[in-house]
Amino acid sequence: MATISRNEDVVTIATGERIDTINAVEFEKEITPILSEAGLKIIFDCTNLDYISSSGLRVILKAQKMVSAGKGEMKLIGVKPPIKKVFDMTGFTRFLTIE
Numbered sequence: 001m002a003t004i005s006r007n008e009d010v011v012t013i014a015t016g017e018r019i020d021t022i023n024a025v026e027f028e029k030e031i032t033p034i035l036s037e038a039g040l041k042i043i044f045d046c047t048n049l050d051y052i053s054s055s056g057l058r059v060i061l062k063a064q065k066m067v068s069a070g071k072g073e074m075k076l077i078g079v080k081p082p083i084k085k086v087f088d089m090t091g092f093t094r095f096l097t098i099e
Helices: 024-035 054-069 081-090
Strands: 003-007 010-014 041-045 073-077
Touching: 003 024, 010 024, 024 054, 041 054, 054 073
Parallel strands: 010 041, 041 073
Antiparallel strands: 003 010
């Protein structure tokens, strides 16, 4: 589901079209080994993301917590307006960096 690329301490994680109940666990398993590394700059490329459920939000929240605990940085890029609206309504924009 995720496409992960790495250039030294910058890791880009391209999401699929959906992060929902069906695939959130798989997505989390794919990204957790990367997120547990300290000091990384994580970029979630959400260009293709059309839908995120509460399960997907949980994965993003956990990712942010892991990256912060490891003294890294995390940002989301390419977030479409409907997905940004979900982040706004749930309060995630208070702690996520969205470009």
